[in-house]
Amino acid sequence: GQNIDQPTEMTATEGAIVQINCTYQTSGFNGLFWYQQHAGEAPTFLSYNVLDGLEEKGRFSSFLSRSKGYSYLLLKELQMKDSASYLCAVMDSNYQLIWGAGTKLIIKP
């Protein structure tokens, strides 16, 4: 079967750095996406990785290792507005997204 694993919840302090991990087992791989979802709102796109390595976009970076079936999202200089759920999704061989349950990130002042 296909499976995406992420921690259910994480807590971090304003101004700090946090790393959210995602491991996956899917039938085929056509890229990995990270989305942000604030409570009661729609998911919004953060990043896309298809090759191994780190993609940096401002305060957010995403890393991929295809051989390990592993990705992480790194958030730097945390702000209160970063409190949200972070969803990891893998595009499988049929170009359909398989979603993890999401990691709820709580930022404390």
Added chain:
Amino acid sequence: IAGITQAPTSQILAAGRRMTLRCTQDMRHNAMYWYRQDLGLGLRLIHYSNTAGTTGKGEVPDGYSVSRANTDDFPLTLASAVPSQTSVYFCASSEATGEMDEQFFGPGTRLTVL
């Protein structure tokens, strides 16, 4: 402002009733999707459409039907609602169905079936 709209925002429905959730996008995207999101679970694909005139089944299609008569609209119909269909439903679209095509999401419809 370009984007995706969904209606209604929320709905309480008696079991056995028929319901259509509406979704419209103005980005001229080819592909559209319907997901349901339940607490503790990832988004699950119900149905999708790669282009106008075609539809396909996702992971959890039973009890739902869709149509894609034109590029902009992708309604989701529950023929006879059951309590297990209580969920938040998101419509999404992407330019195509290949790699790198991020999906854009509508605001969601919160459906309660009693």
